[in-house]
Amino acid sequence: MKIVWMLPRSGYVTDPRSVTLWGTICWGIRYLFGNGELETFLKKYIDGMPDFVISSAFPYKKWKGERLPFFPNLLRVAPEIDPNDDVDVALKKYRLGKKLSKIEWLSKSQFEKMLRGELSEDDLLRTLLDEYEKKKEHSEQRKRRNPNFKGDYRPKNEEVLKNTPPERHDHSMTHNTIDRLRGGTLSLPDAAGELSGQLFHANDTWWANPDDDKAETGLFFLVEGSDEQIENLLAPVLRFLEHWGIGADRTAGKGFFKFEIEDFSIAEPTDSNALVNLSLFIPRDENQLVEIENAARSMPYQLENRECMGWSATGGFEKNPALFFAEGSVFPKLSGGAVRWRGRLHQNRELPNGQKVYDNGFGFMLNLNWKKP
Template sequence: MATLQLYRLRIQPQSATLSPWHADTLFGHLCWEAFWEGGAQGLADFLAPFRTGSPPFVFSDGFPDDLFPRPLLPPQELDATDQVARERAMDRAKKTQDIQWLTQAQFESVLRGERLTADSPAPPIRELTQLTLKNQINRLTGTTGADEDDEEASGRLYPVTESAFVREGHARASAIITFYLWAQNESHLQSAVRWMNLLARGGYGKRKTVGYGRFRVLNCELFTLDVPDNANGIVTLANFVPAMSDPHHGYYRTRVKYGKLGEPATLTDVADSPFKFPLLMLAAGSTFYSNTGLGYVGRLVENIHPKNSTIVQGAFAPAIPIRLPN
């Protein structure tokens, strides 16, 4: 076995969030931090290495309590004449199909080419979502009441779906969020941590201006993964869009990202519409046959906005060596 060094950045949510902890969304937030700190030139400097395909750092999606995404693998090949083995394999697949996240020990066993067993426990974490009703504030009266010219403008309710990760036995958000981080060097690592601490001042995701997505950075540390010497593929730790040079033969799920610009966009004349084009991405846990040792896959997606060609979408993912079936 070989060892792979990555960084593990942990944050503690202090409120529910309305947005998933996705790496591409996080990248957009960091772009805004670069803009607020250095203006248009600061943002251009931040994006420059990503545009050239040499990112200084790459974040994974955020996972609860140091867990990992379950790698997507092909069905196990079995002897068609061995009915007992086929039944056992189908039973195992049925019992493990709902496992979304893996512990480090489980993840490392899958990296070695092993399969989850029928009695593999699911981590004691669940995502708690709830629909909450909010009341619109009348901009003229400053309250939920109507003004004299529009009696029907009072009491208009709208729903939001709040989300938080909770440990079994807890009713409130209790799990930390872990980002796995690839960095070119120590200097770029410290830069990534600094951007995250700046982001923590304002929050993450939708409606952060009213208290959603609050968090604090706990720590960032080096850690090692046991990876196989005979790896013949990679597994990704974030939703991403492949670059032309990335491996393409593998197993993956797709998701469509309906991206939006951050809340300040219309305030800074970046665009007159917050909506980006829909973007087809490959989900975290996707696996590909590859001998690359680059440490990441993905690219910066350009021309993602219908009216502003300078707007981009970060779509990178850390890549971990794995042993895939021949």
């Protein structure tokens, strides 16, 4: 398994999820190696034996010189209140249970414990409760003007600081449209028919460490497959994409990253009864759908309908809506496919010129010991 670090050189507009990343990689193959190599690459996916599969991109931060990846949290449903708890404790747990649902990311060590079935909602809730008590004590000491308790509460526990994920920041940037010939703001009729400047807004996404805004943060995705193809095909394409960009508004300087590929491993459980998905996933056939439906009561998943634009050599077009299982979905041990992946390549549509448009529906799966009833 490899990890691809995405070091941001600008903000980005389009979330680099597995479908977007894979489609951009296909464009890179076409530009660098030609249509023949791209057709060979696609055929392996169509036949169910891809050169490699990829996850969606998730955040990381640099802490004490080490890059720490964060993964989706599956444990976001608050546990039931213990009837033996005091009223005050039960009330705290209830309030903190809402915060539990907002814990979107787990550190690698927490994620591995979750994979082994050794981390539960109760464990996360206890951590929240501990920090709640420390924050309350800090506030009370400030009211007493204790000189050792100044400013807002900041966690001091090294483990808490290490496991705190970076935060996403979506900035809305205001732009105007320029008349390149005259060198001024372009004036066009507005809704009332009056000439006016063309102001518009565009989002710009960054990540930052809440405890150190100068620390390095960024994204990463995982790759599993042929080391030879990763080195000879994927690596050159990623070097190309450093100049080409990913997603929307590349011509405005958005979506540019520096890529670094390294060996990576996750301590998966040897004894597992489920799979967790780290990409957008489309089941291979009806049999896989039946397996998922039969386990749906005990294994949480999220469906997502994607409607987006596609691009071809002749310009942009609307893709047909496609239904995916989202990242963080839990499945039974699905039959078929290699150890790491399940799923298929989905033909989204065929253009008037005969060109077929595909979506990557191969799931990047990890073994999971799921202990829910």
